Every structure is written in C-alpha cells, then in structure tokens.
Amino acid sequence: MLVGIAKLAAESERLESKRQVEYFELPAHSLLNRTKPGMPFAWAINPYRGCEFACRYCYARYTHEFMGFENSSEFEDKIYAKAHTAELLRRDLRKVAPSESIAIGTATDPYQPAERRFGKTRAILEVFAEGKGRTLSITTKSDLIVRDLPLLIELKRSNVLHVNVTVTTLDIDLARLLEPRAPRPDLRLAAVRQLAQAGVSVGVFPNPILPLITDSEQSLDRVAAAAREAGASYFGGGVVFLMPSAQKVFFPFLETNFPHLLKRYKERFEKSAYLRGPYQETIRHRVRRIRERHGLASSPAPYQPEQWAGGEQLELFQLS
Ligand code: SF4
Numbered sequence: 001m002l003v004g005i006a007k008l009a010a011e012s013e014r015l016e017s018k019r020q021v022e023y024f025e026l027p028a029h030s031l032l033n034r035t036k037p038g039m040p041f042a043w044a045i046n047p048y049r050g051c052e053f054a055c056r057y058c059y060a061r062y063t064h065e066f067m068g069f070e071n072s073s074e075f076e077d078k079i080y081a082k083a084h085t086a087e088l089l090r091r092d093l094r095k096v097a098p099s100e101s102i103a104i105g106t107a108t109d110p111y112q113p114a115e116r117r118f119g120k121t122r123a124i125l126e127v128f129a130e131g132k133g134r135t136l137s138i139t140t141k142s143d144l145i146v147r148d149l150p151l152l153i154e155l156k157r158s159n160v161l162h163v164n165v166t167v168t169t170l171d172i173d174l175a176r177l178l179e180p181r182a183p184r185p186d187l188r189l190a191a192v193r194q195l196a197q198a199g200v201s202v203g204v205f206p207n208p209i210l211p212l213i214t215d216s217e218q219s220l221d222r223v224a225a226a227a228r229e230a231g232a233s234y235f236g237g238g239v240v241f242l243m244p245s246a247q248k249v250f251f252p253f254l255e256t257n258f259p260h261l262l263k264r265y266k267e268r269f270e271k272s273a274y275l276r277g278p279y280q281e282t283i284r285h286r287v288r289r290i291r292e293r294h295g296l297a298s299s300p301a302p303y304q305p306e307q308w309a310g311g312e313q314l315e316l317f318q319l320s
C-alpha cells in the first residue's frame with residue numbers, strides 16, 4: 001500500500017504532458033522543510049520535485065524514489081509542482097524566526113522549465129516581497145531567473161538576498177553531456193552579469209566538482225575568471241557525492257562517455273557516497289587558491305537592505 005509522499009504522488013492530478021515530460025500538481029502539507037543542524041540555512045524550499053535539466057550526477061534523484069519511482073528517467077520526466085505554494089508559505093512563515101535563513105532550490109532547480117509554465121518560484125518570491133527582514137538564498141543553473149529580476153530587486157530592498165548560480169564547466173560540449181537540458185554555461189554567466197549589474201548579491205559555484213572531469217586547476221580557474229568578469233562576488237565548490245540513486249545514472253554515463261574512469265569511480269563511490277581523504281583536501285586548497293587569485297570571497301558579504309526591518313519585522317506575515 002502506498003503511504004506518505006508516494007501516496008500523494010499517485011493521487012496527483014496531471015497538469016500537462018509534453019513530449020516525454022509529464023507535469024503533475026502535488027498536494028503539499030507544507031512548503032518549508034527544516035534542515036539538519038550544521039547546514040548554512042535553517043529552512044529549505046523546493047517548489048518542484050523532479051528536475052527536467054537531467055544532470056547526470058544529480059543527487060536529488062533519491063527524492064523520486066521516495067515517491068515510488070524506481071526508473072531513474074522518471075526523475076526528469078515526471079515533474080511535480082507543489083500546489084498552493086503562496087498560501088502554504090504564508091502559513092509556514094509564522095513558525096520561522098526572522099534570524100533563520102531560508103534557501104530556495106536546495107534539492108531541485110527552482111528555475112527549471114516547469115517554472116516557465118507554473119510560476120511556483122515566482123509566487124514564492126512574491127510572498128517574500130510582501131514582507132521584510134528575511135534572509136534568503138536562491139540556487140539555480142538557469143538563466144530563467146532574470147525573468148524575475150524586477151521582483152528580486154524589490155525583494156532585496158527589505159530582505160537579505162543572495163543568488164548562487166551553478167556553472168560546472170565553461171566547456172559547452174562537456175556541459176551538454178553532463179547537464180543535457182540545462183542552459184548553456186554562457187547563458188548562466190549572462191544571468192550572473194544581469195543580476196550583478198542590478199545590484200543583486202551573486203556567487204558562482206562549479207558544483208559538483210567531478211574528479212578527473214571538471215576538477216583541473218585550469219577548468220576551475222576558467223569558471224572563476226568568468227564568474228569574476230560577470231560580476232560575481234563569491235565563489236566556492238565541493239566535490240560530487242554519489243548516492244546509489246545517482247550511481248544508477250552516473251555509472252552508465254561514464255561507461256559511455258568516459259569509460260576509462262568507470263573503474264576508478266566505482267572503486268571509490270560504491271563503498272561510500274562521499275569521497276574522503278586527501279583528494280577532498282586537494283580540492284579545498286585548489287578552490288581557495290583560485291578564489292584568491294581572482295579576488296573572490298568565499299561567501300556573500302553581509303549587507304543591510306535599504307528597508308531592513310530589524311526586530312519589528314514580519315507584521316505582514318503575522319497578519320495574514
Ligand atoms: S539542475 Fe540541479 S536538481 Fe536539476 S537535474 Fe541538475 S543537479 Fe539535479
């Protein structure tokens with residue numbers, strides 16, 4: 001018998017069907033998820049489950065397994081848009097202290113193609129723009145975010161806002177292989193430029209760093225240089241982790257495209273989803289060195305929004 005999220009998924013009404021991609025509306029009880037201690041943000045929002053960008057390394061594939069899907073392609077072909085996002089958010093925000101930061105797009109991309117149709121992320125940002133005094137971040141690899149530039153500008157006047165754009169490589173062919181349906185790296189960097197020019201705090205992350213594929217000093221340096229040139233102010237990067245749900249896609253991908261790497265990846269990741277030991281340290285040093293070379297910070301600089309609310313914020317949320 002199906003229970004929990006698998007039951008909700010089975011009951012979801014089909015919104016639309018396009019090529020092989022199907023869109024559903026997922027009944028949701030809440031929008032905000034409390035994160036585990038030690039994370040850089042207290043709450044996470046993911047307006048969509050599944051992601052059409054279909055990155056070969058995507059760690060979020062396991063979330064579709066919770067919904068009862070075992071075929072890995074269903075993660076990118078069955079996209080669930082959460083229902084009633086604005087109403088849920090207004091209600092959920094009553095339990096969030098102003099000091100607690102909220103991250104949008106921690107699992108799946110909030111500006112994936114479904115957003116163009118269903119506008120869930122935009123509806124969420126509109127709710128945040130009604131209030132003041134929040135600390136928000138958005139993570140995406142989509143240039144669709146510039147559609148919402150006027151809203152982001154409005155939002156950052158009374159809330160702290162940081163946008164993290166993921167650019168794994170500047171090599172367009174490699175990006176197409178790794179992230180078949182995501183916007184090209186140059187389009188993402190153009191979005192970085194537009195955000196930065198509008199005064200939005202923006203950083204670039206070459207995540208996930210893939211051993212022997214995107215991890216060279218030269219490859220990471222090119223991304224950092226382009227990020228700096230586009231106006232990003234911070235830069236960071238972490239090594240890929242591959243849970244069994246991601247291995248199911250990534251290992252066959254390696255077999256086809258990087259057969260010489262398959263054995264080495266299997267030897268390391270079949271034991272544990274996370275790489276341990278000196279490699280992690282090497283990459284940490286490499287990213288730090290590159291960051292310093294280009295005058296980029298490791299994290300967003302604190303700033304005071306023009307209309308920061310201090311202690312008396314959030315009347316709007318509490319009244320709603
Ligand atoms: S954009 Fe992010 S969530 Fe979407 S497939 Fe790629 S890694 Fe996964």
